Amino acid sequence: AQWSKCFQEISTSIKLPSSSTNNNETMKKEVVGFAPDLLGFGHSEKPPLSYTQYLWQSFVLSFAKEIVIKRYQIPAFTVGGNSIGGYTSISTAADDTVPVGKSFWTGSGAPGSGGCTGVVLMNSAGQIQSK
Known part of the structure; x- marks a missing residue:
């Protein structure tokens, strides 16, 4: 319910080199993309x-834990973003993978998932500076 207005599942079409056409059909069936509105x-x-x-x-990490991992039972994910979304993605990935003993915790002390396995940055911007 919390995610109903901002959640959009997208069908991912992967473009691979022509020598990889056999992998293309497999990837289309196995790759799932999510595009939440921040x-x-x-x-x-x-x-x-x-x-x-x-x-x-925090929003992206909550989305990953509640939707990707919990609802869709996808244990590992790659996060990506454009512009400020690039910074959001890389900070989400860094925050999600802080190992403490046998568990993962976020910088805020909330449980992390340890599921972020990659980051894709597209025209990435840095952190917003506040005065």
């Missing part, structure tokens, strides 16, 4: 709060 963007809710990279990082 809070404050697109069709997402726009609650009256301060939108920061930390909020978006």
Whole structure:
């Protein structure tokens, strides 16, 4: 319910070199992509709060844990983003994979998933500087 307005499942079409055409059909069947609208963007809710990279990082990690891992039972994921989404992606990946003993924890102390196995950066921007 929390994700209903911002969740959009997309069908992923992978473009591979022509020598890999046999893999292309397999990848189309096995690769699932998710494209949530970050809070404050697109069709997402726009609650009256301060939108920061930390909020978006928390949102993406919660989305990965609750939707990708829990609902779809996909244990490992790659996160990617464009512009500020690139920073959000890399900080999400870094925060999700902090090992503490046999568990994973986030920088906030919340349980992490340890499921982020990769990052894709497209025209990445850095952290938002606040004065």
